[in-house]
Structures are given as structure tokens and as C-alpha cells.
Amino acid sequence: MPVDKDAIRDALRRLQLPDGGDPISRDFIRALSVDGGTVRFVIEAPSAEMARQMSGMQAAAEAIVRDLPGVETVSSVLTAHEAAPKQQSAPQLKVGGHPTPQAGPTKPAGVDRILAVASGKGGVGKSTVSANLAVALAKAGRKVGLLDADIYGPSQPRMMGAKGKPASPDGKIIEPLHAHGVTMMSIGFMVEEDKAVVWRGPMLMGALQQMLGQVNWGDLDVLIVDLPPGTGDVQLTLCQRSELTGALVVSTPQDVALLDARKAIDMFATLKTPVLGLIENMSTYVCPNCGHEAHIFGHGGVAAEADKMGVPLLAQLPLDLDTRLAGDEGTPIAVGDSPMAEAYARLAEGLVRGGMA
Numbered sequence: 001m002p003v004d005k006d007a008i009r010d011a012l013r014r015l016q017l018p019d020g021g022d023p024i025s026r027d028f029i030r031a032l033s034v035d036g037g038t039v040r041f042v043i044e045a046p047s048a049e050m051a052r053q054m055s056g057m058q059a060a061a062e063a064i065v066r067d068l069p070g071v072e073t074v075s076s077v078l079t080a081h082e083a084a085p086k087q088q089s090a091p092q093l094k095v096g097g098h099p100t101p102q103a104g105p106t107k108p109a110g111v112d113r114i115l116a117v118a119s120g121k122g123g124v125g126k127s128t129v130s131a132n133l134a135v136a137l138a139k140a141g142r143k144v145g146l147l148d149a150d151i152y153g154p155s156q157p158r159m160m161g162a163k164g165k166p167a168s169p170d171g172k173i174i175e176p177l178h179a180h181g182v183t184m185m186s187i188g189f190m191v192e193e194d195k196a197v198v199w200r201g202p203m204l205m206g207a208l209q210q211m212l213g214q215v216n217w218g219d220l221d222v223l224i225v226d227l228p229p230g231t232g233d234v235q236l237t238l239c240q241r242s243e244l245t246g247a248l249v250v251s252t253p254q255d256v257a258l259l260d261a262r263k264a265i266d267m268f269a270t271l272k273t274p275v276l277g278l279i280e281n282m283s284t285y286v287c288p289n290c291g292h293e294a295h296i297f298g299h300g301g302v303a304a305e306a307d308k309m310g311v312p313l314l315a316q317l318p319l320d321l322d323t324r325l326a327g328d329e330g331t332p333i334a335v336g337d338s339p340m341a342e343a344y345a346r347l348a349e350g351l352v353r354g355g356m357a
Helices: 005-012 048-053 055-066 126-139 201-213 233-241 255-270 301-309 321-329 339-353
Strands: 029-035 038-045 073-080 111-118 144-148 177-179 182-186 220-226 246-251 275-281 313-317
Touching (some): 111 126, 111 233, 126 144, 275 301
Antiparallel strands (some): 029 038
């Protein structure tokens, strides 16, 4: 038997509103629809305060309609006719939106060099390299910034052990956070860790421009930008809208990773951004028990690609359990004095010596 709208209204009349009356006589029920056994409606309160008082009544309304013959599912929305009153508080900064026009490529005031750390595909350890390189450069005496430009998958707050929400006293300039001697910014500071960022391309571009140009970076020798994998909007925006010193491309040795790394290299060539060198990550694995060395992902692929391109192979970093554990715990391996920390120190030293950082 089809569900009768009048029967639904009669059922809802049995509910009592917090200030008297019922939702039907007070005309609170809108957009009532019936599709087979599915009932949908909107409960529209006259004010935000009334809507808050009615939060429990929404569940009661759904329950009373669900008990009617022929009803299979019920869906409702509780809303308010009036907007909630504005609270007097500190200025709020909205991050993410359409990008503002620029006359040409720019660089944050006080920042000497901008290095992009990129990869053609995910899972090659690009963010791990970015975090540890930033720490190693800071330990070498450089003033370093780290911008987490992976808007959809920000990982630097966890890897760097940085917590808190950046302040914006005037609603325009963002005050960055600091960890392990590095000045840093990430969209991860502005959203809950488990919440997805569901934005289209223009919003990504706007957020990146804001994190580059509206953050109080201070005086930096080098700003490292941890890019997302691939060759999309963020990479295009960074290369076209900022005075990028160059890119470091991270890859693992196997052919599948190198296929995508070549795409990233080709993208930088198309955008006239110099590739300063390649970094081979997960190059080898040394068993901690017996010392046997295994090339799990192959061997020599990145070195051959660097030689083919005529650019330096900046580092060959092993697959290392302690590096992963350190990143998960928020203290990058480069903070300490282990062999892996020394490897990152050598990478940082090479960049400084070569005038790249």
C-alpha cells in the first residue's frame, strides 16, 4: 500500500515543539516527498537557536514516520530559516578558494631559494625525503622552511611531530608552526587528521598561493615544497606562479616508478623548471640480523636515468625500518646521529656546496 502524505502529517502532529505546538500547525515541515517506501522531508526552524533545541526532535520525527505502514526508509534535514548570529571573535582566515590574479611568478619576501621535491607516483618516499632533508639542512645551519603542498594527503604534520592550528591575527597573514628547527606550513594543520579535503582544482591552486604568499615565512635560505605525486594542478601552479629555483625528483629503482618519474621530469622540462638532481630512495635493504644486502626494488635505474639526463644523482637512500618508525613518531631520522641521519646530512651538504640550498 502506498504511503499517504496526509498520514505522515497526522503522525508528525503528535510531536510537541519545545515552545509549544506541533511541527505541522507551525509549518515547520517542508519539501515532504514520498518515493515508494522512502520518505524525505525538511524540518525548518525559525531560528538557529530553535534548531539547536529541536535536535532531539528530528530523530523522534523520523522514528514516528518510520512506524507507518509502507514506510521503509526515512530521511530528514533540520535547518534554520535565519542565519546563526555572528560571533565576535578573532579574524578567521579562509584557506582554499579561487586563486587571485598575479602579474607573474613571485617568491615570498625573505625567501632566497625554493626547491620542489617531486615524484611521478605515490609511495616512493617523497615526503619522508622532504622532511629529513629539511631537518638536515637546518642542522647544517641553514634557515629552512617546509611547505606541505600535498593538499589531498598532507603528511608533514605527522612526520615532523607538529601540532596546533596556525594563527592569523589579522585574518590575512598566517603564522607558521616550527618543528626541529624548521618553519613549516601544511593544510593538515587546518583540517582534522581524518577528514578528507574534497576540493576542485581552482581551490587547490588558491590554497597553494595562500600558503606561499600569505604565510609569514621570515628570512629563509631555502623553502622546500613537498609536492603531491603526479603532474597536476599543484605542480602547474607552483611552476608558473612562483620563482622556483629547481626540482629534486625522487624515485625508487624499479621500472614502474621510473616510468612515472620520467613523466614528472618531462613536466618540469615543459614548464622550463630545472631538475637539479635525482634521488634514489629504497635503493637497497640491509638485513639487520645477518647484514645481507638485497635490492628489493631493483638496482641502478635512477643512476642510469640521471646519467642519461646529465644531472647529478644526489643520493641513494636505503629502505630503512628506523626511518619509517621515526616518521610515524614525529621525529625525523635526520634529527639523530644514525647512519641514515648521516646519509641525509651528506645530501644536505651536497646541495649547500652546489649552491642549491
